[in-house]
Amino acid sequence: MAMAAATPHSLLLKNPTNPLKPTSTQLAAFPTTTLSRLATTRKPISITCSAATTTTPLPTTPSTSASSDRVFNFAAGPATLPENVLLKAQSELYIWRDSGMSVMEMSHRGKDFLSIIQKAESDLRTLLNIPSDYAVLFLQGGATTQFAAIPLNLCQPDDTVDFIVTGSWGDKAYKEATKYSKPNVIWSGKSDKYTNIPSFDSLEQSPRAKYLHICANETIHGVEFKDYPTPKDPNTILVADMSSNFCSKPVDVSKFGLIYAGAQKNVGPSGVTIVIIRKDLIGNAQPITPVMLDYKIHAENNSLYNTPPCYGIYMCGLVFEDLLAQGGLVEVEKKNKKKAQILYDTIDASNGFYRCPVEKSVRSLMNVPFTLVKPELEADFIKEAAKEKMLQLKGHRSVGGMRASIYNAMPYAGVEKLVAFMKDFQARHD
């Protein structure tokens, strides 16, 4: 059983010249390495890693199980990416198809890169079923740049906007909006340490607010909207920061005026920000808007006004392809629910040894914060998990405790392993 615990994730070693085959040196080293690693675990952990949970390979990638020395990375973002996407990117990093060059070297105005960005947009439109009256923009600067760009594009300085603040990111968005509009916080979860979401009926929305802003999933606090408020004024649009749950489930885009997301959680590396905006909202930026924050400029130029983050967009394109190959967001959501379920179940069944502070109905499928009943054990928990190749489980510095981010690309086997470790850790310390 001890062997099973580490299969297939940690026992496949890597040959640097051919990642698919371990070298003989590595194979020779293998039993010793494994034994010394397992020796650090006081009690072997039993995990069944079923083949059904491995990621579907990209159609163009040869099927492979070259997990080798990979860890399970529970970081909140940048975050784990699908293994098959990474292997495909690796295989064509030096020369992309018949282009004679890396994607990183391509002119953003050449036909090769145009085919990459156009396919990325088209696949994203398919995934999210984005209506044709919405523009899709690939930008830079992260969600934090959008905190300014949104009021600059959608408001004049005296316009009112509403914020439902369910965590730190919503709060940051609100603060930035004070520079360019008159924002109201119509609800804040701060006094409850951001552990819940209000009932929408009770919200007092501002008449004539230009928009109502939500953060669809608060990465730090693990609070996720399960449905969305409808602005009372038909001219008020709904704006959502979906950075940390973008493409993790189907979304009815037509309910929103604007959706934005940093790529580095679910759909790519950092450095790409995606904005989906209803086209009629474009073109009214305040005169002080930097040209790079003006949606009109980017929409008119198909995200190629200046040099875009080409390689990041290419990586997002590979992820979109992978999500489609998995059967689209309906299937992806099923997997995400299954992963989150076993983790929350473990927490809730621990008789208080583990505790998730978030109200059950709004617990995030993506970011699972939890604490230990004995906080003095937290450092050991993180250290021992790291020895088992489960990394980045420390909670955000503003919250403490632990946080497991289990985005799309976290395999079921990773959450299974975490859950087994948690049970084992509890058995040893309860």
Place this chain on the structure above:
Amino acid sequence: MAMAAATPHSLLLKNPTNPLKPTSTQLAAFPTTTLSRLATTRKPISITCSAATTTTPLPTTPSTSASSDRVFNFAAGPATLPENVLLKAQSELYIWRDSGMSVMEMSHRGKDFLSIIQKAESDLRTLLNIPSDYAVLFLQGGATTQFAAIPLNLCQPDDTVDFIVTGSWGDKAYKEATKYSKPNVIWSGKSDKYTNIPSFDSLEQSPRAKYLHICANETIHGVEFKDYPTPKDPNTILVADMSSNFCSKPVDVSKFGLIYAGAQKNVGPSGVTIVIIRKDLIGNAQPITPVMLDYKIHAENNSLYNTPPCYGIYMCGLVFEDLLAQGGLVEVEKKNKKKAQILYDTIDASNGFYRCPVEKSVRSLMNVPFTLVKPELEADFIKEAAKEKMLQLKGHRSVGGMRASIYNAMPYAGVEKLVAFMKDFQARHD
């Protein structure tokens, strides 16, 4: 001699499972491919590719000449990157060292990524001999974002700033500055189609200008400052957009208040912008400055206020390492001068068949625009060059003609091959 023309760049074929060794199938196909390719050239081109011109491998990369199916890419940016850098990036894309993950997946606050960004900054400081009273920032949004950030950080709305406009990029910077300051164009090369740079003595600078802005190398027009103007008012600082000649030669950073550059010409992929700013200039941003455009925020947080473009920064770090391994910027400049020399010499010795409109004393070492005396041949020139695996030679759409961008990573052999092609093309069409 015909064989020599294609060595080593096009005759080494690639084995997809091991890029260092061609497959037997590819080797079998080799003579036919070569012959049919050469058959398209009416007259064989003679090129000597000396071993001395290959790039020095990164110390940690095994030496390799796996040029395989690579082309010579003369794009203005994104642009060609050093082959050894690409091969190293490829080798560790899937798993970086002992981290168990790709650089793209790393938390930007984890020790691994911190080591990457800190080494990148440290190597850049060594390369450019950056004084300790200057901050180095790794940002997003390209130089175009800096066109707004600079006046927002260095000026109040009524402050005067001066611009010397020697091409399209300087003009764009000026236009954006009108939103946040009172800029004056104290000299413009527009009436001469941006082919020269004024003598500094004759410039009428504005008293009390906050800064004097130049574009050190105009990518589109191929005009490059060989030395730099000194602001007459000791409180006026010199600001330079060095996007397209950054790290192509030594620069006395202490002469500047601020230097900025998009990475995608000489030092990395697109999506990273580097700002080098004297620290005492930080901290006076206008109240309307978006938080992401405020240098104080980024300086205080060592470029980690929000998620930076991690993979791009990693790539820049590999390039910096490579430039140091080459002997630093003194050596790099020598190579760049040698490459530019043979290209400009070919143009000037063509009896007007080729023509570079730029005044000789300010011709760029990086971007070489030229026209044909018979413009009707331009399409053929570009098409035939492409057949010879020399791509992206078309001039910018606003200028026409041809442009060869020969950044740091363009090997001498690439320029040699271009020059041989140009002579051959002339011989066939003069």
